[in-house]
Amino acid sequence: MITYFKEYQEKLLYSLTLVGSSFTYLYGGVHLYNGDYFIGICEVFLSTLAVINVFLYKYHKNFDLAADIILVLMFAVLHLLIITGGLERTGIFWIYTFPLLTFFLKSIKKALVWNGILFSSFLFLVFLQEAGFLKIAYSFVEMRQALSAYLAVFLISFFYSYILKNLNKKLWKASIYDPLTELYNRKYIYQNLELEIERIKRGLREKICIVYIDIDNFKVVNDIEGHVTGDKVLQKIAHIIKNNFRKVDLLGRVGGDEFLLIVENCNVEKIRKRLDSIKTEIENEFTKYKLSLSYGIVKLPEETTDIEKALKMADERMYAM
Structure with a gap:
């Protein structure tokens, strides 16, 4: 079967790694300069892993594996930002990129699982803070509002991805099948x-x-x-x-x-x-x-x-x- 969608997924993988790691290296450098060594070292380390992941992908060509690694790294970065607040407490805004990323890199079912895990883990962080076991950078009200907005972005991403993939499937079938005999064209x-x-x-x-x-x-x-x-x-x-x-x-x-x-x-x-x-x-x-x-x-x-x-x-x- 000849498919073309993978080419665009690969371009996203490369672009995301380039842009994402560049920003994370920059923020990591700023944190190190300001004396926030823990978050700075974590950001530099996670960015380096993302770059290594892309280089390894060129050899093994297993896109699902490379995408899983990117999402795991993103998962770790987002939790780090929620706990520490990131640069001037702006880290929470980055959670809205996750639904978009998952629905492009993974199938709809797998994207649902990834978002469910992330959302549940954020709720668990809120629970730990309210129970007095953990201190995160954001209050209950801030997390409630942020997660409500996250759900909105998630739902929009889901329906857009569902409609787009169904349309792409119909277009793909129309491009390879003879409409009369239903054989390949x-x-x-x-x-x-x-x-x-x-x-x-x-x-x-x-x-x-x-x-x-x-x-x-x-x-x-x-x-x-x-x-x-x-x-x-x-x-x-x-x-x-x-x-x-x-x-x-x-x-x-x-x-x-x-x-x-x-x-x-x-x-x-x-x-x-x-x-x-x-x-x-x-x-x-x-x-x-x-x-x-x-x-x-x-x-x-x-x-x-x-x-x-x-x-x-x-x-x-x-x-x-």
């Missing part, structure tokens, strides 16, 4: 073919087969019954082909009645037998229109690793049937 199937060939070249994939498929005499359906019936027939044929292959195999519609199939770790003879079976099924199902099926199979990397050459070979073999 031309652009997406070709993008995946390019990725598969690149994996072969890098030794990450042993072999694949690409198959061009054409529905013979399909024009007859449109001429006799009209395009509405033609669309229904095409949908049924697409369903037949898809159900005869594995979920890991990719099938896309690349033309009016043409399809492209990408089969992982393929056996040409098995694919040929399966396609012949599909051909027989289509011929029996649509005898009224005398429909049939032609196909061309190319094995990669045995025959070629050039995408244009592979597609041309498959196309020629399909029309030679």
Whole structure:
């Protein structure tokens, strides 16, 4: 599956670390200069961990892990600011960044958990202060007002994220699926073919087969019954082909009645037998229109690793049937 959202998440991770650590280093320096060594050292230490986290991410590329570390560090910073007050008791204002950050870095469910933990821990700090076990920088009234505002920011972030992610999901589906057959569209199937060939070249994939498929005499359906019936027939044929292959195999519609199939770790003879079976099924199902099926199979990397050459070979073999 090709996704683009991760690119923006990575940019946020880098930007957040750069801006956040810069400010925290600055505030840490100010606190050290003013003699507030505890908070100053803590801020410098946490900022350094955030920078190290980004450098490590470039090697392990585990975004969820890097995001969790950022949120843990943010969690620690916010508690430090609530307890100490931060610079001139302005630390409490930074809690409103947490909902925005969690909903962008994590899934909605995980963001809800993170915000629930943070909110509960703040309530626990208030309880400890009211019980006389801990002294924090803010009074009960200040914390009550701040947490009420936090809930408002949290709810706005939640609903915005929920709506945005649902819209993005619909747009993503529209961008990769053919609306008629619900198979992958031309652009997406070709993008995946390019990725598969690149994996072969890098030794990450042993072999694949690409198959061009054409529905013979399909024009007859449109001429006799009209395009509405033609669309229904095409949908049924697409369903037949898809159900005869594995979920890991990719099938896309690349033309009016043409399809492209990408089969992982393929056996040409098995694919040929399966396609012949599909051909027989289509011929029996649509005898009224005398429909049939032609196909061309190319094995990669045995025959070629050039995408244009592979597609041309498959196309020629399909029309030679």
